[in-house]
Amino acid sequence: MTPKPETVDLIREKALWMRRTAFSMVHKAQLGHPGGDFSAIDILATLYFGVLRYDAKRPDWADRDRFVMSKGHATGALYSALCAAGYFPESWLATYMQPRAMLNGHPNRNYVPGVETNTGPLGHGFPVATGIAIAGQLTGADYRTFVLTGDGEQQEGSNWEAAMTAGFRKLENLTLIIDRNRLQQGQSTDVTTGMDPMDEKYRAFGFEVAVVDGHDLGALYDVLSQSPKGRGKPLCVIANTVKGKGVSFMENQAKWHHAVPDDAQFAQAMKELV
Amino acid sequence: MAHDGPIKVGLQDCRNAWVETLEALAAEDERIVAVVNDSTGSSKLGGFQKKFPDRLINVGIAEQLMVGVGAGLANGGRIPFVSAASCFLTGRSLEQVKADVAYANFNVKLVGQSSGVAYGELGATHHSIEDFAWLRPLTNITVIAPADAWETAEAVKWAAAHQGPVYLRLSRMPVPDLDIPGRAFTPGKAELVRSGSDVTVIACGTTVHLAAEAADALADKGLSVRVLNMATINPLDEKAVLAAARETGAIVTVEEASVRGGLGGAVAELTSGECPVPVERLGFPGFVPTGSTEWLFEEFGLSVAGISAAVRKVLERVKR
Ligand SMILES: Cc1ncc(C[n+]2csc(CCOP(=O)(O)OP(=O)(O)O)c2C)c(N)n1
Numbered sequence: 198m199t200p201k202p203e204t205v206d207l208i209r210e211k212a213l214w215m216r217r218t219a220f221s222m223v224h225k226a227q228l229g230h231p232g233g234d235f236s237a238i239d240i241l242a243t244l245y246f247g248v249l250r251y252d253a254k255r256p257d258w259a260d261r262d263r264f265v266m267s268k269g270h271a272t273g274a275l276y277s278a279l280c281a282a283g284y285f286p287e288s289w290l291a292t293y294m295q296p297r298a299m300l301n302g303h304p305n306r307n308y309v310p311g312v313e314t315n316t317g318p319l320g321h322g323f324p325v326a327t328g329i330a331i332a333g334q335l336t337g338a339d340y341r342t343f344v345l346t347g348d349g350e351q352q353e354g355s356n357w358e359a360a361m362t363a364g365f366r367k368l369e370n371l372t373l374i375i376d377r378n379r380l381q382q383g384q385s386t387d388v389t390t391g392m393d394p395m396d397e398k399y400r401a402f403g404f405e406v407a408v409v410d411g412h413d414l415g416a417l418y419d420v421l422s423q424s425p426k427g428r429g430k431p432l433c434v435i436a437n438t439v440k441g442k443g444v445s446f447m448e449n450q451a452k453w454h455h456a457v458p459d460d461a462q463f464a465q466a467m468k469e470l471v
Numbered sequence: 472m473a474h475d476g477p478i479k480v481g482l483q484d485c486r487n488a489w490v491e492t493l494e495a496l497a498a499e500d501e502r503i504v505a506v507v508n509d510s511t512g513s514s515k516l517g518g519f520q521k522k523f524p525d526r527l528i529n530v531g532i533a534e535q536l537m538v539g540v541g542a543g544l545a546n547g548g549r550i551p552f553v554s555a556a557s558c559f560l561t562g563r564s565l566e567q568v569k570a571d572v573a574y575a576n577f578n579v580k581l582v583g584q585s586s587g588v589a590y591g592e593l594g595a596t597h598h599s600i601e602d603f604a605w606l607r608p609l610t611n612i613t614v615i616a617p618a619d620a621w622e623t624a625e626a627v628k629w630a631a632a633h634q635g636p637v638y639l640r641l642s643r644m645p646v647p648d649l650d651i652p653g654r655a656f657t658p659g660k661a662e663l664v665r666s667g668s669d670v671t672v673i674a675c676g677t678t679v680h681l682a683a684e685a686a687d688a689l690a691d692k693g694l695s696v697r698v699l700n701m702a703t704i705n706p707l708d709e710k711a712v713l714a715a716a717r718e719t720g721a722i723v724t725v726e727e728a729s730v731r732g733g734l735g736g737a738v739a740e741l742t743s744g745e746c747p748v749p750v751e752r753l754g755f756p757g758f759v760p761t762g763s764t765e766w767l768f769e770e771f772g773l774s775v776a777g778i779s780a781a782v783r784k785v786l787e788r789v790k791r
Contacts, residue, residue, distance in 0.1 A: 294592035296762035296770075302590075302761065317596035318562070318596050354533060381509050381532065386531075390530070
């Protein structure tokens with residue numbers, strides 16, 4: 198579905214706020230994973246401000262669409278999205294990773310409304326999302342389930358176990374999104390294990406596959422908002438992204454996986470993020 | 472992963488001792504290889520990779536594969552040091568550690584990095600406080616938690632020479648060198664850090680220096696506190712534990728780990744059967760809140776004040 202211009206404007210505005218907010222959290226905590234926050238933020242903004250059906254006042258509403266953040270290290274992206282969506286007040290953001298904070302370095306569903314499951318160890322989200330989708334299939338519920346993994350994260354075998362089951366069970370209510378920024382913690386995915394062709398792999402596992410520019414909000418909206426009814430198979434969206442997207446000195450730099458900004462870098466980033 | 476803070480003066484990051492020793496050994500013995508899960512940097516293996524590019528095997532973010540590959544490399548006559556954040560190395564790959572390494576008895580060296588609560592703010596998924604409890608029952612894995620840089624280097628040397636599975640539980644938390652004259656590393660043997668007769672504190676890893684400091688502070692108050700460095704958790708030095716129970720009548724255990732099933736558990740299991748004495752276990756009660764490593768140590772009594780309080784408490788229990 199092609200989005201209305203005002204929908205894209207809203208998503209763009211929210212994504213900008215999320216980048217500024219996530220980087221402020223990381224700067225204050227002097228901890229975090231800003232590179233992977235920034236590659237994922239346009240995807241999260243599109244989901245929360247264009248696609249997902251939810252009511253932030255009722256995080257346990259049975260018919261809500263589910264979003265599972267499998268790349269749980271990118272809490273700058275997830276918490277800024279949940280805050281923008283109204284799940285918790287802005288005053289929480291300054292507590293990121295402080296002693297006893299709800300906003301732990303990795304998301305905990307027992308403390309943060311809107312978090313569907315605890316992640317942090319990579320390769321957990323897709324199996325849990327598969328279970329959520331099977332529950333929906335069993336009960337005939339019409340909610341959709343989305344899960345976002347990193348591309349390095351796809352090296353975990355648990356993803357392929359989930360893929361086999363999701364494809365076999367034709368979980369059309371399930372959408373896997375892969376943040377294909379081509380960098381993992383230490384280096385490029387290409388020189389670690391080589392992962393291409395991802396699209397053919399997922400097709401072979403019984404998925405419909407779409408490859409999109411993960412920073413093209415219209416394209417993301419288009420592919421993610423399509424009704425799954427009658428598709429007869431799960432959807433895999435390979436979102437080609439740039440790690441550190443939006444800040445010149447962070448883009449495509451492996452070290453910004455978990456590097457944190459000093460005051461000058463923070464000021465520079467705030468100048469660029471307008 | 473969490474940010475590496477500056478190291479205080481006089482304190483050492485034991486990971487330097489780990490890689491310097493490994494690189495020196497690898498230069499002499501081409502069978503030595505390293506296996507990692509996208510953890511070259513956090514394992515400080517960048518230098519090793521430069522020197523021996525073919526001998527650093529990065530399998531990607533795939534810990535079960537990593538440990539299985541380690542077992543296979545051992546089968547092929549290599550001496551693999553499988554190095555990863557200890558939470559994932561032991562937790563994610565537990566069955567591989569059990570079946571492929573311990574039960575199959577392959578000559579694999581598992582090196583758990585940033586153990587305990589080194590990744591404090593990253594939360595319970597990234598804490599490795601259950602590893603002792605998980606690995607102790609896998610009887611033929613030697614489990615060693617070195618207390619300082621010297622002991623780290625000795626443990627790496629011993630592991631390379633030893634035929635059989637080893638788990639080295641390393642930390643990146645800076646610790647001072649223990650000041651003990653004439654030290655010799657003997658796996659499976661407790662090291663006497665302070666002699667004493669009123670009570671014994673048994674510690675391992677990052678907490679040994681705190682136990683020594685607490686003993687010194689309590690000595691000023693007239694208490695004679697024995698301190699044992701129990702670097703080898705498995706097999707336990709039963710003789711030293713039972714001697715402590717008989718001779719001092721009360722024990723405090725201290726570990727950067729869960730109070731269930733680790734060093735404290737091992738000591739309590741043994742003493743309850745052979746020589747029941749009051750045992751106070753210091754460590755973490757279960758999943759702990761978010762917070763820095765330093766904050767978590769203070770909060771859960773892994774401090775001079777906390778150890779001193781546990782000593783007083785166990786002595787109260789003796790009186791009752
Ligand atoms: C099971 C497990 N192994 C290792 C890690 C450490 N780790 C955290 S993020 C990361 C790299 C992730 O790369 P990718 O999935 O590509 O994420 P992105 O680039 O989008 O941040 C690694 C290795 C982890 N969190 N979980």
